[in-house]
Amino acid sequence: MAEFSTPTTEQQFAENFAQLKPVMNRTEALYESSRCLFCFDAPCIKACPSGIDIPQFIRQINSGNDTGAARTIYAANYFGNVCGKVCPTEVLCEGACVYNLQEVKPIEIGRLQSFATTKVIKSGEKLFGPGVANGKSVAVIGAGPAGISAACELRSLGYEVDVFEAKAQPSGLTIYGVAPYKITNEETLAEMAYLQSQFGYNVHFNSAISSRNELAKLEEKYGAIFLGIGLGKTNELGLPGENKINCTGAVEFISELRQHHHEVVVGRKVIVLGGGNTAMDAASESSRLGADHVILAYRRGKEEMGAYDFEYDLAKGVGVKGLFNVAPIEIMGNSCVSGVKFIRTATTDGKVHEIAGSEFIEPCDMVIKATGQAKQTEFLSLIPGLALDGKGRITANAHTGQTTNPQYFASGDAWNGGAEVVNATAEAKLTARGIHAYLSK
Template identity: 75%
Template sequence: MAEYAPPTTAQEFAGNFAQLKPLMSNSEALLESSRCLFCFDAPCIQACPSGIDIPLFIRQINSGNATGAARTIYEANYFGNACGKVCPTEVLCEGSCVYTAAGAKPIEIGRLQSHATRQVMDQGKPLFGPGAATGFRVAVIGAGPAGISCACELRKLGHEVDVFEAKGQPSGLTLYGVAPYKITNEETLAEMAYLEAQFGFRVHYNQPIQSRADLEKLETEYAAIFLGIGLGSTSGLGLPGEDRENCVGAVEFIEQLRIRQEHTAVGRRVVVLGGGNTAMDAASESARLGAERVVLAYRRGKEEMGAYEFEYDLAKAVGVQGLFNVAPLEIVGNGRVEGVKFVRTATRNGQVQPVPGSEFVEPCDMVIKATGQSKQTGFLSFIPDLQLDAKGRILFDPNTGQTTNPRYFAAGDAANGGAEVVNAAADGKAAAHGIHRFLMK
């Protein structure tokens, strides 16, 4: 029996995908902020990839200065509101809270962060503005966390910025790739609008940069180009039957869910292939859409999954079942998915090996492949002298973001191979300073 009834209205969808970190009231924020010990060595700051001064902004909230708290947050991370909701705070700032080491409940840093930033967003309070004009123009490819953070900081430094986005809306995976129970579309777009109004960068939607001719035009019109293109579609497994109807990639499934919401189709019995955080999201989302049975299948043991433990716990809490030490051999069916043929596995000397004679079929009518994303090596090959590593990631100077083609800079998933929103936001901002130094010489 399904844990959730299939949602048919926006209200039912919102109920099934209720926010994991709901917005705090002023009273809740005051009480929670009063628990902070304001540690002088602040391990929470060290754990934050964007280096937010967490004790400072919590103290500001506690003293009634939410605007000051928001400024402290946004000075370090332009995706301050989104990161307060989508960051794996359980293993970053909150996981490093001294209360955790003492076995007590850590400060709810993420919710406090969203509380402060949401207040200035809702009130339209400007915190920043563009710097004195330098006369330089920079093109940013991709309106995700890396690209938008880079654009904000470049405008703060006085450069003109045009952002070119292939899709019709901004924020990259923050909008298209994060589970709806972590952040809503409305919250994501509100933060984008808030940033755009303050800094004045221009975003050109539905304008993909996808050819050498497109790049040549940018090279002619702009002094530097930032690559915030992220990753591509879900990688294929090369399995027989992988092209059957209802065998889909997790990235594509989650994107459709974010766009279509309660109108998203899901199978009655779903098998999710993978052991990472995206697999956990896809499995949990399938259950919340009303699937009667959701099985998470991984080729290694549970303890070897790449997903955070709390993400797996979240999936189990909505009825997802784990199937470990199994490797898919074939997607079976007659046109449509009818099951997955697996073989049981054993790990010997770190290597996954099939157990002979252990094949079986797990019946299902939908398969979601959470097997990683492809690199955009085809597009990157159009950039002269741009070097990639053996895994297809852009080679760049970690101090400046500059690539092996000096006019091009990069950050985010295309450079790091796939990380959190907060990493992309921090690295995009840092790359802006690399671009600034390059332009100003």
């Protein structure tokens, strides 16, 4: 029995995918901000990868200075509104809140952050602007969290910035890969428009940089090039039957969902392969789209999953069932998916091994592979002298973001291998300063 009815209208979709962290009203924000203890040496600041002065902006909200609160947030994190909603605050700032030590509900830092930034975005109030022009220019490849954050910081330092984005909209996985119940398209695009109006960088959409000739033109025109390309498509598993109809990657599935909402159709019984946060999102989304049964299948035990506990709890809360210690060996069916053949596994000394003779078939009519994203090594091989590590990640200086080709700099998932939005924004800001030091010599 489905937990949700299949949405057929935009209104029904919005109801099924109701926001987990709805924006507070003024009364809620005043009450919640009044609970903050304004700790000296606050652990919440240390837990935030972008180092937002959290007690400061909460105090500003409590005193009625919402604009000042937004300025405090954006001074540290250009994706302040997005991060207030999509960050795993439960394990970062809110997870570090001292109230946890007293078994008291931690301050809702993420929602307070969204409250202040939403208000200033709607007002359009000017908080920042470009620095004095220095006559130099930088190209940014990719308009995701890393690319846009780098563009903002570089503009503040006086550089002309051109952002080249392969897709039709900015913000990368924030709009193409985050579950709709975490943030809406409208909220994401509103922040992107606000940032561009503040800093005045140029974005060229539907402008993929994919050839050596195109890179050479950028190298000739710009003093430095920032790589904010993120990761690629879902990894192939190499399983027989993987190309059958209704076997898709989680990244592709979520992207389609974010763009087409209730028009996306799921199977009646969906099996999601994987144990990370993306797998939890894909499973929860399938349930919210009206699937009768959703099974999360993982090759290790439940306690070994890479997903945050709260993400798994969220999936369970909408009816998702877990199937652990199983490894897929074949996608069954003729032209369309009819099931998955699994073999049971066991973990010994941290290593997974299959149990001979334990194969079984779990029927289903849709398979979603949440098995990680491929590195964009083919594109990166077009850049002379650019070194990658053994996992296909860009090798770059941890303090400046400069790669082994000194004209190129990098941040975000292409560098760190896949982390949170807040990590990408924090890294990109640091890297922008690295570019500034390089071009100021």
